Amino acid sequence: ELEALEQEGRDYIQLLDKAAGLRKNRASLAEWEYTANITKENEDKWIQIRLDISKQDKVAWEETKMYKWQGFQDNTLKRMFKKYSELGVAALPDDKYQQLMRSVSGMEANYATSKICSYKDNTKCDLALEPDITEIFAKSLDPEELKHTWVEWHKTAGAKARANFTQYVQLYNEAAKLNDYKDVADWWQADYEVPNFEEQLAKLWDDVKPLYQQLHAYVRKRLRDMYGDHVVSARGPIPAHLLGNMWAQTWNNIESFTRPYPDKKEVDITQAMKDQKYTPLKMFQMSDEFFRSLNLTAMPQKFWQNSIIEKPTDRDIVCHASAWDFYDGEDFRIKQCTTVDYEYFQTTHHEMGHVQYFLQYKHLPVIFRDGANPGFHEAVGDTIALSVSSPKHLRRVGLISGDAEDEQTEINQLYKMGIDKIVFLPFAYTLDLFRYGVFRGTTPPEDYNCHYWRLREALQGVEPPVNRTEDDFDAAAKYHVSANVEYARYYVSFIIQFQFHRALCSLAGEYVQEDITRKLVDCDIYQSVAAGNALGNMLKMGSSKPWPDAMEALTGQRAMKADGLLEYFRPLYDWLVAENQRTGEHIGWEPSKIHYC
Ligand SMILES: C=C(C[SeH])C(=O)N1CCC[C@H]1C(=O)O
Numbered sequence: 001e002l003e004a005l006e007q008e009g010r011d012y013i014q015l016l017d018k019a020a021g022l023r024k025n026r027a028s029l030a031e032w033e034y035t036a037n038i039t040k041e042n043e044d045k046w047i048q049i050r051l052d053i054s055k056q057d058k059v060a061w062e063e064t065k066m067y068k069w070q071g072f073q074d075n076t077l078k079r080m081f082k083k084y085s086e087l088g089v090a091a092l093p094d095d096k097y098q099q100l101m102r103s104v105s106g107m108e109a110n111y112a113t114s115k116i117c118s119y120k121d122n123t124k125c126d127l128a129l130e131p132d133i134t135e136i137f138a139k140s141l142d143p144e145e146l147k148h149t150w151v152e153w154h155k156t157a158g159a160k161a162r163a164n165f166t167q168y169v170q171l172y173n174e175a176a177k178l179n180d181y182k183d184v185a186d187w188w189q190a191d192y193e194v195p196n197f198e199e200q201l202a203k204l205w206d207d208v209k210p211l212y213q214q215l216h217a218y219v220r221k222r223l224r225d226m227y228g229d230h231v232v233s234a235r236g237p238i239p240a241h242l243l244g245n246m247w248a249q250t251w252n253n254i255e256s257f258t259r260p261y262p263d264k265k266e267v268d269i270t271q272a273m274k275d276q277k278y279t280p281l282k283m284f285q286m287s288d289e290f291f292r293s294l295n296l297t298a299m300p301q302k303f304w305q306n307s308i309i310e311k312p313t314d315r316d317i318v319c320h321a322s323a324w325d326f327y328d329g330e331d332f333r334i335k336q337c338t339t340v341d342y343e344y345f346q347t348t349h350h351e352m353g354h355v356q357y358f359l360q361y362k363h364l365p366v367i368f369r370d371g372a373n374p375g376f377h378e379a380v381g382d383t384i385a386l387s388v389s390s391p392k393h394l395r396r397v398g399l400i401s402g403d404a405e406d407e408q409t410e411i412n413q414l415y416k417m418g419i420d421k422i423v424f425l426p427f428a429y430t431l432d433l434f435r436y437g438v439f440r441g442t443t444p445p446e447d448y449n450c451h452y453w454r455l456r457e458a459l460q461g462v463e464p465p466v467n468r469t470e471d472d473f474d475a476a477a478k479y480h481v482s483a484n485v486e487y488a489r490y491y492v493s494f495i496i497q498f499q500f501h502r503a504l505c506s507l508a509g510e511y512v513q514e515d516i517t518r519k520l521v522d523c524d525i526y527q528s529v530a531a532g533n534a535l536g537n538m539l540k541m542g543s544s545k546p547w548p549d550a551m552e553a554l555t556g557q558r559a560m561k562a563d564g565l566l567e568y569f570r571p572l573y574d575w576l577v578a579e580n581q582r583t584g585e586h587i588g589w590e591p592s593k594i595h596y597c
């Protein structure tokens with residue numbers, strides 16, 4: 001009898017899953033149409049389609065409730081029912097659901113179409129984030145130009161989103177409660193399927209903080225050398241607009257004048273790419289070739305037909321890089337406004353990693369076509385990029401020449417990786433600690449900006465270039481806050497990608513612990529079928545099992561740990577400690593003198 005009931009449940013859920021796949025295909029196509037051509041008409045169409053689909057979701061959800069799946073023997077079947085028993089934002093009544101969609105698409109459109117006036121020519125007011133403002137932050141060494149650009153962007157992309165954001169928080173929390181969560185923070189953390197997720201994030205930060213503080217102290221000194229101590233103090237936070245990135249989330253663009261051994265040959269990948277006439281298409285083809293060299297799957301022909309890899313000139317689109325699964329097993333796309341430089345070379349691998357995950361799990365039921373947890377999806381491409389950015393690989397593809405490894409070159413290389421990977425962690429941690437407080441109500445709207453900057457100063461040791469008030473709303477000047485994209489996934493990714501990298505490098509014979517001829521920093525898994533097969537086997541699991549099972553399959557570990565990252569950067573940490581002692585640099589930062597609460 002129980003067997004028959006379970007078999008009935010299996011037949012039902014397979015039909016439901018197919019129907020759900022068609023709905024997700026329809027919703028993804030409508031979202032693509034809107035974000036690839038931002039018009040009122042396309043926004044209305046996308047909202048209408050999601051409303052329509054939410055009704056069908058609700059019918060399916062009511063049916064699913066009739067099955068006594070909790071008692072089933074088959075764990076995979078139980079997991080499918082458990083996931084389908086959560087309705088999501090469609091649990092809101094239509095009018096509130098519409099309002100929620102409007103507030104998010106309003107913020108996203110504002111972000112995507114925000115323009116500011118140039119510092120050098122205040123009649124030129126068509127500067128967009130990509131590529132114009134990004135280029136200013138990559139190249140300008142004028143603190144006043146950087147300050148102007150920072151302030152103007154935060155005014156148009158941040159402050160203007162405050163009303164929509166406040167409404168979004170209210171409605172999204174209502175949806176959370178209708179799904180039996182306390183609030184959205186609780187809902188977001190449920191995706192990680194561990195009871196103490198927030199404690200785990202805090203533990204990881206405790207493990208990495210000493211390394212970050214040493215790097216922060218060193219960079220603050222080099223910036224003070226560059227700009228003088230009236231611009232960069234000796235013991236305070238670092239002004240956020242001087243770090244080469246609008247959000248100070250990676251500091252790659254200040255490498256050239258802050259690197260430990262400046263007399264070692266300049267490794268300027270961007271210049272080499274330009275000299276060698278790289279195009280966006282070539283960058284994608286090189287990334288595709290890397291995945292194929294691992295015996296993973298080639299991008300299908302529809303990918304090359306349907307993707308948007310350069311910014312169109314005839315319309316507004318959401319430029320922020322994204323990868324798309326249309327849930328029909330054939331249609332996979334990337335949309336990004338590629339520029340030929342090192343940063344987008346990394347981003348291209350990041351996005352191609354998402355698509356490789358889609359390809360590896362496309363045989364699974366639709367409900368399992370997801371990362372083992374959101375951090376896994378963000379880690380795939382970055383893990384490959386750790387090999388691609390190794391000197392060995394860059395020499396292999398001719399982006400850097402000669403220069404055998406010596407101690408100083410290795411420190412320069414670790415520094416270059418560190419101002420990308422280490423400095424990102426407190427930024428990522430801050431962004432969702434802030435939003436957890438917002439969703440829980442411990443950060444009320446009247447304290448949004450004050451709490452945001454208190455966290456950024458405490459964890460990242462940065463300060464705004466000018467005073468801030470609650471007329472500002474600086475958090476929304478970051479894409480993921482305006483676009484309702486959870487961010488702890490990147491914090492998790494930047495930790496676990498080093499666990500993945502270490503495991504893959506072992507399998508590729510590129511890394512042996514304690515063997516100085518096989519160091520992690522110079523590992524390149526290119527063409528390793530053994531590594532590729534292991535990675536593919538983990539990706540094929542999708543979200544069909546709890547993520548510790550997926551992680552164990554690849555790394556032998558069942559928890560996210562900072563040990564991979566700390567081992568990778570160990571030589572840099574030792575060097576920074578010695579260097580900061582030599583220069584007598586203050587470690588850490590005293591309270592900011594900028595007024596923002
Ligand atoms: C490239 C993407 C799209 Se999933 C992205 O948002 N990333 C990649 C790394 C961090 C984060 C960011 O840009 O803030």
Ligand SMILES: [Zn+2]
Binds near residue numbers: 351354377
């Ligand atoms: Zn991503």
